[in-house]
Amino acid sequence: MGKASRDKRDIYYRKAKEEGWRARSAFKLLQIDEEFNIFEGVKHVVDLCAAPGSWSQVLSRKLYLPAKLSTDSKDQDLPLIVAIDLQPMAPIEGVIQVQGDITNARTAEVVIRHFDGCKADLVVCDGAPDVTGLHDMDEFVQSQLILAGLTIVTHILKNGGKFIAKIFRGKDTSLLYCQLKLFFTEVTLAKPKSSRNSSIEAFAVCENYSPPEGFSEKDLHRLLEKVGTPSGADDLGISFLTIFILHARTILTNTL
């Protein structure tokens, strides 16, 4: 069966059309929220890799529009939602859009500037590379997106904040889990029912941001700058792992 006819038989595809979501992915975020209550108390959010915009629509409908409709809400109290993607997307009420590559340190700086010193409560990242079918390569590129997301997280997420990131399940999933555990006290791998069983995607739901003592967000930022240069790409794996291993050691030394 072709992709188009498979899509038309898909319940979430049809539901998305009926409810005016730009993509069926909206249900993944809605179902993650049903399970983990990720929107509670959230006022400042970043949506990384947001196009065509169904997650941003969820953020707008769940956070921005209710606040706007509440009679006593002043402009400065309205939620701040910043969405970023390589692709342009049609406007969504209450969502500030930035077009750029999240693995580029300059783009991360633009997002950070929108926050103007205040912190985000939630960062979501549904980023996916153009899948090549070469599993190791796809997993590697996906891990670069997670690293970029984590870099932005370390600059703008408040302590106690949440990070939701799409991952590709593979041989390095437990390593990734341990790496995320260095920054968050709770990490759960979720597979919402709207995520197709045939897909290797899952979502890391990271709660209670608490970076290791002595961690400087500049470490990851420098790494991202390095990834942006052709010679830096070669040692990405080593540098990424080195940073995490050093911090893992610090944590282990402190707890033993």
Ligand SMILES: C[S@@+](CC[C@H](N)C(=O)[O-])C[C@H]1O[C@@H](n2cnc3c(N)ncnc32)[C@H](O)[C@@H]1O
């Ligand atoms: C699965 S789609 C996101 C769907 C979106 N969450 C929604 O609900 O509409 C993945 C997106 O990741 C974006 N992307 C991939 N690599 C990126 C990068 N390096 N920087 C910014 N966006 C990127 C792609 O352009 C694509 O729009």
